[in-house]
Amino acid sequence: MTMVLALVTDAFGGRGGIAQYNRDFLSALASAGSKVVALPRHAPEAEVPPNGVEQRPAQFARLLYSRFAIVEALRLKPDIIFCGHIYMSPLGWIAAKLSGAKLVIQTHGIEAWSRPSRLERWACEQAAIILSVSRHTRARVLDWAVIPPERVIVVPNTVDDCFTPGDGSGLRCEWQLEGKKVLLTVGRMRVTEQYKGHDRVIETLSSLIAAGHDVVYVIAGEGDDRSRLEELAQTAGVGERVRFVGALPHEKLIDAYRMADLFVMPSTGEGFGIAFLEAMACGTPAVGLDVAGTRDALCNGELATTVRIEYLGQTLVQTLNTRKNNDLSGAVRERFGQCVFRERVAGVLTELTDQHR
Amino acid sequence: MCGVNGIYSYNAAASTPKESELLATRDAMQARGPDGAGAWWSADHRCGLGHRRLSIIDLSERASQPMIGHDGRLVVVFNGEIYNYPQLRAELEQSGAQFRTTSDTEAILHLYAQDGEAMVQRLRGMFAFAIWDSRRQGLFLTRDPYGIKPLYTANDGWTFRFASQVKALQSGGQVSRDPEPAGMVGFHLFGCVPEPFTLYREIRALPAGHTQWVDQAGPREPKRFANLAAVFSAGSERPVLTTELQERVRAAVRDSVSAHLLADVEVGVFLSAGIDSGAVLGLMRDAGQKKIRSITLGFDEFAGTAEDEVPLAAEVARYYDAEHIVRRVSEQEFHDDLPRIFDAMDQPSIDGVNTWFVSKAAKEAGLKVALSGLGGDELLAGYPSFRDIPRWRARYGALAAIPFAGRIARKFAIAFAPSFVQRQPKVVGTLEHAASWSGTYLLRRGLFLPHELPALLGDEVAREGLRRLRYAQIIRAQLTPDPGSNIARVGVLESSNYMRNQLLRDADWAGMAHSLEIRVPLVDWQLVTALAPTLAALSPGMGKAALALAPRVPLPEVVRMRAKTGFVVPTGNWMRHAASPAPLPTMGQASRDWSRLVLKRLATPFAVCAA
Numbered sequence: 001m002t003m004v005l006a007l008v009t010d011a012f013g014g015r016g017g018i019a020q021y022n023r024d025f026l027s028a029l030a031s032a033g034s035k036v037v038a039l040p041r042h043a044p045e046a047e048v049p050p051n052g053v054e055q056r057p058a059q060f061a062r063l064l065y066s067r068f069a070i071v072e073a074l075r076l077k078p079d080i081i082f083c084g085h086i087y088m089s090p091l092g093w094i095a096a097k098l099s100g101a102k103l104v105i106q107t108h109g110i111e112a113w114s115r116p117s118r119l120e121r122w123a124c125e126q127a128a129i130i131l132s133v134s135r136h137t138r139a140r141v142l143d144w145a146v147i148p149p150e151r152v153i154v155v156p157n158t159v160d161d162c163f164t165p166g167d168g169s170g171l172r173c174e175w176q177l178e179g180k181k182v183l184l185t186v187g188r189m190r191v192t193e194q195y196k197g198h199d200r201v202i203e204t205l206s207s208l209i210a211a212g213h214d215v216v217y218v219i220a221g222e223g224d225d226r227s228r229l230e231e232l233a234q235t236a237g238v239g240e241r242v243r244f245v246g247a248l249p250h251e252k253l254i255d256a257y258r259m260a261d262l263f264v265m266p267s268t269g270e271g272f273g274i275a276f277l278e279a280m281a282c283g284t285p286a287v288g289l290d291v292a293g294t295r296d297a298l299c300n301g302e303l304a305t306t307v308r309i310e311y312l313g314q315t316l317v318q319t320l321n322t323r324k325n326n327d328l329s330g331a332v333r334e335r336f337g338q339c340v341f342r343e344r345v346a347g348v349l350t351e352l353t354d355q356h357r
Numbered sequence: 358m359c360g361v362n363g364i365y366s367y368n369a370a371a372s373t374p375k376e377s378e379l380l381a382t383r384d385a386m387q388a389r390g391p392d393g394a395g396a397w398w399s400a401d402h403r404c405g406l407g408h409r410r411l412s413i414i415d416l417s418e419r420a421s422q423p424m425i426g427h428d429g430r431l432v433v434v435f436n437g438e439i440y441n442y443p444q445l446r447a448e449l450e451q452s453g454a455q456f457r458t459t460s461d462t463e464a465i466l467h468l469y470a471q472d473g474e475a476m477v478q479r480l481r482g483m484f485a486f487a488i489w490d491s492r493r494q495g496l497f498l499t500r501d502p503y504g505i506k507p508l509y510t511a512n513d514g515w516t517f518r519f520a521s522q523v524k525a526l527q528s529g530g531q532v533s534r535d536p537e538p539a540g541m542v543g544f545h546l547f548g549c550v551p552e553p554f555t556l557y558r559e560i561r562a563l564p565a566g567h568t569q570w571v572d573q574a575g576p577r578e579p580k581r582f583a584n585l586a587a588v589f590s591a592g593s594e595r596p597v598l599t600t601e602l603q604e605r606v607r608a609a610v611r612d613s614v615s616a617h618l619l620a621d622v623e624v625g626v627f628l629s630a631g632i633d634s635g636a637v638l639g640l641m642r643d644a645g646q647k648k649i650r651s652i653t654l655g656f657d658e659f660a661g662t663a664e665d666e667v668p669l670a671a672e673v674a675r676y677y678d679a680e681h682i683v684r685r686v687s688e689q690e691f692h693d694d695l696p697r698i699f700d701a702m703d704q705p706s707i708d709g710v711n712t713w714f715v716s717k718a719a720k721e722a723g724l725k726v727a728l729s730g731l732g733g734d735e736l737l738a739g740y741p742s743f744r745d746i747p748r749w750r751a752r753y754g755a756l757a758a759i760p761f762a763g764r765i766a767r768k769f770a771i772a773f774a775p776s777f778v779q780r781q782p783k784v785v786g787t788l789e790h791a792a793s794w795s796g797t798y799l800l801r802r803g804l805f806l807p808h809e810l811p812a813l814l815g816d817e818v819a820r821e822g823l824r825r826l827r828y829a830q831i832i833r834a835q836l837t838p839d840p841g842s843n844i845a846r847v848g849v850l851e852s853s854n855y856m857r858n859q860l861l862r863d864a865d866w867a868g869m870a871h872s873l874e875i876r877v878p879l880v881d882w883q884l885v886t887a888l889a890p891t892l893a894a895l896s897p898g899m900g901k902a903a904l905a906l907a908p909r910v911p912l913p914e915v916v917r918m919r920a921k922t923g924f925v926v927p928t929g930n931w932m933r934h935a936a937s938p939a940p941l942p943t944m945g946q947a948s949r950d951w952s953r954l955v956l957k958r959l960a961t962p963f964a965v966c967a968a
Binding site for chain 2 (some may be wrong): 132134135138139142143146148149150151152153154156296299300302334335336340343344347348350351354
């Protein structure tokens with residue numbers, strides 16, 4: 001049995017795309033027969049990991065976390081150290097070196113797009129494998145890392161089986177959106193992550209209204225940039241057309257995807273964009289920019305519409321009338337479903353086993 | 358000799374490849390294979406293979422490619438020739454294989470079915486091929502031990518692509534053109550782009566003597582199956598006596614030339630006034646070839662001078678009763694052809710123009726195949742580098758090993774003798790680089806030295822390119838295990854760098870641009886394995902003398918005694934004129950200027966600064 005020690009920012013009980021990816025990845029390792037011990041730095045919510053995964057209590061303080069990681073590496077003697085973020089790569093390398101484990105480093109999005117510190121870069125170059133969530137992130141990693149390209153492998157995000165097409169009319173009713181065309185974005189609103197593109201959608205609303213769409217833009221998520229966006233909506237004269245609904249609990253999030261007419265996230269900085277998958281898995285058409293990891297989530301425009309930034313408004317006008325299509329859900333699962341994801345992770349394990357034969 | 362390509366969408370997230378991309382890539386190699394074209398798709402349409410054919414062995418339609426095995430399990434696209442195909446076929450038939458063609462391509466299919474990936478050890482020849490294995494659901498690629506035939510790959514993380522040319526891969530429109538600083542720095546250091554790098558980050562050469570496996574989990578790291586240093590190292594453990602040298606060389610080169618004549622079309626020969634091509638011609642006659650046409654380039658500029666190779670080549674042709682063709686090339690024709698030369702040049706190179714014209718002449722003569730004496734100098738220690746590199750290491754290595762000595766000396770020279778530094782840039786680099794084999798080799802073969810790069814490429818590209826290139830590590834790996842003698846060490850360096858990345862690559866693009874297969878019987882794994890034990894016994898000139906005496910009727914004395922002239926055809930001067938109208942002091946400076954012109958004329962992803 002392969003023993004994996006996972007050094008992660010957050011996983012079970014965490015929020016956001018990286019925590020979701022870690023959960024999926026560690027669960028897939030466990031389902032491939034590995035024994036996984038996860039060391040998170042944060043775990044704001046209680047969540048029971050699946051069989052085969054053991055999550056230690058979160059340890060936020062950096063020094064304590066590092067000591068904890070090294071002690072666990074020496075005690076468990078893992079076969080693999082999975083390092084869930086580039087900034088942990090030097091610690092991952094030390095733990096791997098001391099325990100004789102192979103080092104696997106996960107790269108997601110913008111944290112890996114520009115050259116990291118020398119120490120982090122060096123640690124990455126010692127990795128047995130670097131995983132990237134998208135082709136774009138992989139390409140950027142290969143821009144700065146001197147590592148055989150075959151060792152940088154794309155394992156895209158996956159989508160949970162609970163995201164399926166269904167009836168979202170209950171939520172429409174609750175939010176009083178009957179008869180409206182609903183645009184939806186799901187994502188954090190952070191000052192440091194303004195690339196998500198909420199403001200771009202807000203700025204196009206007046207042209208959608210002018211084109212005859214009785215449109216409402218629903219923004220799900222929280223963050224310190226919300227007040228700026230609220231002000232922007234007011235300034236643009238579409239304050240009543242923009243609804244900030246906050247972070248949604250899981251079940252309500254699924255309903256939100258189901259009730260929306262179009263999911264839109266014109267982000268320039270997505271490592272992948274898991275929300276696209278969730279929306280499309282619920283049968284909701286999506287629009288994103290033809291850049292970075294979004295291209296992968298939308299399969300170069302084959303699953304949904306990719307657009308250059310200057311044509312966003314025009315494209316939204318045209319696609320708001322796109323009918324929902326349950327086939328879209330199947331197509332998403334065929335490429336990014338849990339089953340495919342588990343196969344990919346098993347492939348990574350095989351590659352690690354083969355590397356030093 | 359052909360053009361091969363393929364696309365495999367190995368990641369389930371990837372869309373199935375587009376037929377238009379497969380065909381665009383394939384047909385960008387039209388000149389490599391004007392005799393036919395084919396395409397094949399796997400049942401799920403996730404893997405496509407393309408092929409352009411230059412028919413040499415079994416000219417019939419049944420030998421077309423992609424070729425599917427008898428049970429449908431295997432499909433191959435193949436570029437090259439397998440010279441021991443008749444022996445392999447006999448063995449395979451004894452084991453029960455049933456052949457439908459008389460093509461060496463089919464032998465590859467049967468051999469893979471029988472031996473799997475280990476089959477590469479049994480192939481003698483020049484080859485680059487890919488086999489789709491439907492049972493294992495994966496793609497097997499390989500390239501011959503010397504890297505005579507090219508094979509480039511591109512992997513974006515979802516889809517794996519390959520082709521015989523960099524430009525062909527780009528023609529498909531789906532491969533990134535992001536720059537690779539290591540390729541650019543490598544070109545400036547050596548005058549050619551050292552493999553596995555290209556000028557593009559996503560495109561890499563499958564290294565010579567390697568295999569690669571690609572399946573649903575993606576491409577694996579290439580695995581080496583042939584190591585020249587190991588061949589020399591093993592040879593040094595069982596050295597032969599000097600008295601045995603002649604017989605050993607004669608037997609081995611006869612065998613190689615004879616094997617290289619396998620073809621269903623006429624095989625000609627490139628003939629200069631040197632020993633290598635002359636010996637190849639003599640050995641062709643020994644091998645029983647009846648009709649031999651030899652081709653020599655002639656230049657009016659050299660008429661009546663010692664540099665004119667035409668009279669001596671004509672004498673050698675008469676001597677071996679070859680039908681001799683002298684092709685005159687003028688400076689005007691050179692300038693007229695330059696756009697086509699740059700168009701055909703797959704990666705930047707500071708050489709290859711002479712091969713362009715002799716290939717053009719061969720095509721005009723209706724030849725599809727020609728033998729070349731390329732590789733004789735690397736095999737039998739014919740270059741001055743075999744003497745210079747060990748000598749420079751011995752003289753300056755100890756001084757150069759003193760920390761910072763070289764850098765201080767260079768700074769000192771730049772401050773107090775700037776004009777000398779400009780005229781002799783390599784002299785000031787001696788104390789900086791002579792401490793290692795990689796550094797000394799760079800001094801001997803380098804176009805620019807590392808300290809000159811920031812001025813040419815900018816600080817960032819130069820620094821990052823050197824860091825990514827790691828040429829010292831590459832050369833250390835080439836010299837592992839220790840080849841056993843200085844001659845063997847230089848032999849490995851010349852064969853694995855100058856010959857592989859420059860001469861053989863130039864022979865490929867320049868020959869293929871004229872749909873001509875250039876065969877190199879002095880670049881042969883079986884030959885080098887046979888001669889490896891002789892290397893330690895060689896003194897300067899001895900190896901080439903043995904080659905001159907190898908034909909049953911040895912080369913005439915006037916050829917044997919002729920001093921080695923190197924590349925003294927006026928294309929050197931013409932390149933100089935094309936690169937810079939001003940008179941240039943040295944050939945080295947001319948090469949530097951020519952390299953800048955090459956970069957300007959080939960679309961590269963880098964800004965090119967003035968020299």
